[in-house]
Amino acid sequence: MTTETPTAPLPTAKANIPNINRPLPVKPAAPAVNRIGLAKPDYNGNESTLCNGCGHDSISAQIISAMYELGVNPNSMIKLSGIGCSSKSPAYFMNRSFGINTLHGRMPSIATGALITNHTLQGIGVSGDGDTGSIGFGQYKHLLRRNLRMIYIIENNGVYGLTKGQFSATSDQGAVLKHAGRNDYMPIDMCLEAIISGCGFVARSFSGNAKQVVSLLKMAYAHRGTAVLDIISPCVTFNNKEDSTKSYDWGRNHDERINDFGFVPNYEEITIDDFQESEDKVVTMHDGSRIVLNKVSAGHDPTDINAAIKLCMDAREQKRFITGLIYVNPNSPSLAELEEVNNDVPLAHIPNEQLRPSKASLDKLNAGWK
Amino acid sequence: MSTVTEVTPPAQAETSGAEAGRAAIINDFSIVACTKNGSGSQTANLTILRSFFKMGIPVVGKNLFPSNIQGRPTWYTIRASKDGYVARTDAAEITISLNPEGAQDDYNKTAPGGVFIYSETGDRDSVKVDMHRKDVSHYPLPVKKIADPLEKDAKLRTYGRNMAYVGALAWLIDIDRSVIEAALRYHFKGKDKPVQSNMAIVNAAYNWAAQNWTKTDPFRVEKMNATEGLIVLDGNTAGALGAIYGGVNFVAWYPITPATSLADALGDYLPILRKSPDGKPTYSVIQSEDELAAAGMIIGAGWAGARSMTSTSGPGISLMSEFTGYAYFAEIPCVIWDVTRMGPSTGLPTRVSQGDVLKAYYLGHGDTKNICLLPSSVYECFEMGWKAQDVAEKFQTPVFVLSDLDIGMNNWMSKPFDYPETPLERGKVLTEADLERLKGFARYRDVDGDGVGYRTLPGNKHPFSAYFTRGSGHNETAGLTEKSPEWVANMNRLGRKFESARTHLAQICAPVVDEVEGAEIAIISFGSTDPAIVEARSRLAKEGYKISYLRIKALPLANEIKDFVAKHKHVHVIEMNHDAQMLQLLRLHMPDMATKLHACNLCDGLPLTAKWVSQAILK
Numbered sequence: 009m010t011t012e013t014p015t016a017p018l019p020t021a022k023a024n025i026p027n028i029n030r031p032l033p034v035k036p037a038a039p040a041v042n043r044i045g046l047a048k049p050d051y052n053g054n055e056s057t058l059c060n061g062c063g064h065d066s067i068s069a070q071i072i073s074a075m076y077e078l079g080v081n082p083n084s085m086i087k088l089s090g091i092g093c094s095s096k097s098p099a100y101f102m103n104r105s106f107g108i109n110t111l112h113g114r115m116p117s118i119a120t121g122a123l124i125t126n127h128t129l130q131g132i133g134v135s136g137d138g139d140t141g142s143i144g145f146g147q148y149k150h151l152l153r154r155n156l157r158m159i160y161i162i163e164n165n166g167v168y169g170l171t172k173g174q175f176s177a178t179s180d181q182g183a184v185l186k187h188a189g190r191n192d193y194m195p196i197d198m199c200l201e202a203i204i205s206g207c208g209f210v211a212r213s214f215s216g217n218a219k220q221v222v223s224l225l226k227m228a229y230a231h232r233g234t235a236v237l238d239i240i241s242p243c244v245t246f247n248n249k250e251d252s253t254k255s256y257d258w259g260r261n262h263d264e265r266i267n268d269f270g271f272v273p274n275y276e277e278i279t280i281d282d283f284q285e286s287e288d289k290v291v292t293m294h295d296g297s298r299i300v301l302n303k304v305s306a307g308h309d310p311t312d313i314n315a316a317i318k319l320c321m322d323a324r325e326q327k328r329f330i331t332g333l334i335y336v337n338p339n340s341p342s343l344a345e346l347e348e349v350n351n352d353v354p355l356a357h358i359p360n361e362q363l364r365p366s367k368a369s370l371d372k373l374n375a376g377w378k
Numbered sequence: 379m380s381t382v383t384e385v386t387p388p389a390q391a392e393t394s395g396a397e398a399g400r401a402a403i404i405n406d407f408s409i410v411a412c413t414k415n416g417s418g419s420q421t422a423n424l425t426i427l428r429s430f431f432k433m434g435i436p437v438v439g440k441n442l443f444p445s446n447i448q449g450r451p452t453w454y455t456i457r458a459s460k461d462g463y464v465a466r467t468d469a470a471e472i473t474i475s476l477n478p479e480g481a482q483d484d485y486n487k488t489a490p491g492g493v494f495i496y497s498e499t500g501d502r503d504s505v506k507v508d509m510h511r512k513d514v515s516h517y518p519l520p521v522k523k524i525a526d527p528l529e530k531d532a533k534l535r536t537y538g539r540n541m542a543y544v545g546a547l548a549w550l551i552d553i554d555r556s557v558i559e560a561a562l563r564y565h566f567k568g569k570d571k572p573v574q575s576n577m578a579i580v581n582a583a584y585n586w587a588a589q590n591w592t593k594t595d596p597f598r599v600e601k602m603n604a605t606e607g608l609i610v611l612d613g614n615t616a617g618a619l620g621a622i623y624g625g626v627n628f629v630a631w632y633p634i635t636p637a638t639s640l641a642d643a644l645g646d647y648l649p650i651l652r653k654s655p656d657g658k659p660t661y662s663v664i665q666s667e668d669e670l671a672a673a674g675m676i677i678g679a680g681w682a683g684a685r686s687m688t689s690t691s692g693p694g695i696s697l698m699s700e701f702t703g704y705a706y707f708a709e710i711p712c713v714i715w716d717v718t719r720m721g722p723s724t725g726l727p728t729r730v731s732q733g734d735v736l737k738a739y740y741l742g743h744g745d746t747k748n749i750c751l752l753p754s755s756v757y758e759c760f761e762m763g764w765k766a767q768d769v770a771e772k773f774q775t776p777v778f779v780l781s782d783l784d785i786g787m788n789n790w791m792s793k794p795f796d797y798p799e800t801p802l803e804r805g806k807v808l809t810e811a812d813l814e815r816l817k818g819f820a821r822y823r824d825v826d827g828d829g830v831g832y833r834t835l836p837g838n839k840h841p842f843s844a845y846f847t848r849g850s851g852h853n854e855t856a857g858l859t860e861k862s863p864e865w866v867a868n869m870n871r872l873g874r875k876f877e878s879a880r881t882h883l884a885q886i887c888a889p890v891v892d893e894v895e896g897a898e899i900a901i902i903s904f905g906s907t908d909p910a911i912v913e914a915r916s917r918l919a920k921e922g923y924k925i926s927y928l929r930i931k932a933l934p935l936a937n938e939i940k941d942f943v944a945k946h947k948h949v950h951v952i953e954m955n956h957d958a959q960m961l962q963l964l965r966l967h968m969p970d971m972a973t974k975l976h977a978c979n980l981c982d983g984l985p986l987t988a989k990w991v992s993q994a995i996l997k
Contacts, residue, residue, distance in 0.1 A: 081839075082844070083837070083838065083839045083840070083841070083843065083844070084837065086836050098846075099846055099858070103844065104841055104844050106834075106836040106843075106844045106845065106846075106847075107844070107845075107846040107847065107848075108678075108681060108708075108846070108847040108848075109846065109847065109848040109849065109850065110674070110704070110849070111674070111700055111701060111704055111849065114670065114671075114700075114701070116671075116674075117630075117666070117670070117671040117672075117673070117674025117675045117678065118674045118675070118677060118678035118681070119678060120630075120664070120671075120674070120675045120678060121628060121630065121674065121675035121677060121678025121679035121680070121681070121682065121684075121686065122678035122679065122681055122682040122836065123678075123682075124628065124664070124675075124679070125627065125628050125662070125678075125679040125682045125684035125686075126682045126683070126684075126836060126837050128837060129682075129836055129837055146667060146668070146671075147667070147671055147674070150666075150667040150671065154664075347659075347662045347664070348658065348659055349658075349662050351654070351656075351658045353654075354837070355627045355628060355660065355661065355662060355679075355684050356627075356679070356682045356683035356684040356835065356837070357683065357835075357837070358627060358654065358660050360625065360801065360802045360804070362652075362654050362655070362660050363625030363627060363652075363685070363802060364623055364624070364625050364798070364802060365622065365623060365651040365652065367797040369651055370619075370623065370795060370797050373619070373795075374609055374794035374795055377609035377610060377794075378607075378608070378609055378794075
């Protein structure tokens with residue numbers, strides 16, 4: 009994995025560009041800039057069209073913060089989504105990144121094609137509980153199985169918003185909604201499903217907990233394969249009653265952090281001695297970044313897959329809203345590594361002369377079939 | 379199993395075959411080998427086929443197989459034709475029967491005056507049929523007695539028994555055994571051991587036949603010089619190679635008959651042909667979880683700037699419907715090979731049809747229409763393999779190649795493949811330097827008047843490079859819009875783009891036209907119906923019939939097809955589907971001449987024969 013360290017700062021967008029209708033980031037008067045010379049507004053997107061107070065908008069803001077703070081080059085990132093309220097949100101952050109709003113539940117396959125043919129891009133996918141847990145469940149599982157390097161965010165509100173209030177696959181058992189009636193089925197736990205599918209980075213958070221979401225996004229960025237962030241993101245219009253586990257009230261009152269952690273990006277020079285060795289656990293990511301977990305703060309060891317599974321099972325059973333890094337295994341090779349296409353030149357940019365074999369090779373084949 | 383219990387001895391030989399004073403029939407007959415599925419008869423059949431080819435005799439092989447894996451009857455037909463005809467014939471002159479199941483039917487179907495070679499093993503594998511036909515020459519063959527002692531490995535014995543009929547046939551119709559050895563050497567890629575062990579059985583069977591059979595039939599082969607410079611290959615391998623020489627660098631696929639061997643061939647040849655100077659692969663092949671994901675992956679790859687493709691068949695095409703509509707509207711290049719088979723539903727998955735014409739052309743929802751290339755031969759599978767990649771990127775849209783099971787899975791003679799004459803055409807892609815010069819771009823603006831916009835590729839480092847791709851309504855700058863005029867303008871531009879594609883395809887995949895002076899009757903066809911039409915026209919021409927012929931190579935239909943129709947009184951549209959799908963498209967294309975166009979379609983799972991074509995035109 010490479011980190012964004014361009015030799016010269018990239019130019020920032022200018023306000024007045026012919027032939028472009030979409031809003032462009034406006035440069036502030038005295039901008040603070042990050043390590044690649046970009047100001048935070050350079051990471052802005054379009055104005056959101058989601059409902060006022062939607063959790064998804066908080067997550068978009070947290071993505072902007074995390075990528076700005078990390079100094080990610082927007083041109084090296086692609087934004088992907090499926091269909092639904094959550095999937096509209098890639099238009100609301102990082103306009104300087106390419107975006108692709110795909111089909112309902114099918115973002116993983118598009119991501120696979122795009123990121124296997126250009127592994128130098130960092131993918132950030134935004135999906136929802138309907139998009140991932142129902143129509144896209146198969147593609148979600150296969151994405152994780154292949155370990156495509158990308159951040160996969162599930163903006164989980166337990167309800168279909170864009171079609172006005174149907175139950176989703178993560179809706180609480182026994183929940184009652186105005187039009188949908190009562191949900192009799194077990195909710196699918198997106199984190200548990202991720203762990204058992206081989207995912208090496210599984211976290212849950214709450215859209216109202218900006219600090220935690222930003223930290224998890226930074227860690228997810230450093231992950232070698234697919235990083236799943238199941239972020240409970242309340243739907244203020246259809247599923248925000250206080251007894252819903254996807255509501256703001258529930259999130260605020262029940263947020264149970266399973267670990268406290270710090271994140272040291274690979275470009276920061278901090279030695280291991282700076283940590284309290286006896287109390288901290290350090291997980292070194294494939295790109296050299298480090299996650300520093302305070303062992304004392306909670307009993308959960310996120311490098312223990314059985315503990316992670318048990319934690320999810322118990323939490324579901326006991327209706328506990330656990331947040332934090334549930335499972336991490338930084339060592340599984342990504343799809344691009346497995347396919348051996350993680351070369352200097354990505355597949356999509358291989359020059360034409362290397363794409364067409366020689367005439368001599370065809371002559372030889374022709375002769376062989378005679 | 380055959381229901382016949384009473385076995386009658388073969389009819390007396392004095393009334394049959396050569397003894398009846400028939401002239402020798404040289405290099406002009408078909409053979410059908412009826413064996414058990416999974417018994418390894420492919421080696422035996424391909425050896426016969428390649429032996430004929432190496433003797434200079436025009437030949438074609440067709441595998442007519444059931445949708446089973448092991449034990450059930452399967453048929454392989456080999457046609458030798460001194461005149462170069464490569465269509466299927468209605469009945470084979472020589473039946474080789476090694477599977478008791480269905481043997482009576484195979485016997486009954488043998489062409490008049492034909493040959494019946496059957497396994498006589500003294501056990502349940504013996505072919506027991508009522509051999510009542512006096513016109514047929516009967517030859518029993520103790521395949522186990524001949525082959526088993528020569529094959530120590532019990533697991534390989536069924537293979538050996540199949541080689542026994544190759545040896546006996548060699549004696550019967552005079553195949554040069556040195557040619558058989560050369561054919562085996564080809565099959566086993568020069569490996570000595572299997573060549574020797576198989577030749578031992580061929581020789582033993584040859585000698586056994588020489589000692590025990592008396593030839594009473596007129597069929598034999600003779601060396602000629604009609605295959606010089608040609609190759610023999612299947613269409614799926616040709617299509618895969620075409621794609622490789624077309625620069626494909628991402629493949630996603632899901633197993634389905636009859637398209638699997640195309641993906642297999644990509645897997646075989648890509649590692650050989652496509653390494654970067656430092657030895658790294660310049661491609662990736664992923665077996666996806668289903669065809670839906672395969673479509674998503676190739677579209678993702680096309681969006682990122684790769685040349686991508688998948689191979690599938692009818693059911694897979696159905697699963698790709700939503701994604702195809704998406705790629706059409708979001709304007710993302712990709713290539714979808716549809717090796718067509720019989721539908722609807724699971725249909726007859728190992729039988730041929732051309733039933734996906736309308737489906738592929740209109741795949742998607744709302745107003746979609748797709749470019750389709752229509753190969754009729756192994757040669758065109760290669761040619762369209764690379765051209766499809768160029769067309770997809772030139773027009774930034776999904777391109778279908780509609781091959782079929784007959785072309786794709788069977789072995790055909792072909793002229794050697796020609797190296798692509800034009801460089802890779804990557805379409806309108808803006809670089810960082812272009813963006814710096816232009817100070818921006820509008821993804822879906824029709825700058826050149828051909829309906830094709832300029833695109834940028836993810837990873838482009840220029841700050842103005844990014845745009846947002848979506849299946850929802852968008853304006854020129856790829857922004858979300860629900861405004862009616864913007865929607866209409868965009869759809870009109872897509873219409874202009876489709877017309878640009880029509881013009882371009884009329885040049886690079888122009889219809890193949892053979893107009894006969896003074897002809898009132900004409901044929902229009904596409905794809906694998908071609909060999910039967912070529913043979914029928916040739917035979918009818920000898921009887922004095924004047925029939926013109928136009929073969930379509932691409933959709934949208936070229937405008938010159940209208941001119942061709944205008945010149946003729948009756949135009950028969952020959953195709954292998956139940957609903958006369960190409961006829962429907964042609965009638966839409968030229969409504970004023972719709973009544974001139976006649977349905978001439980058959981969909982029975984088998985490749986067309988010249989006899990059927992002749993009768994259908996003259997009825």
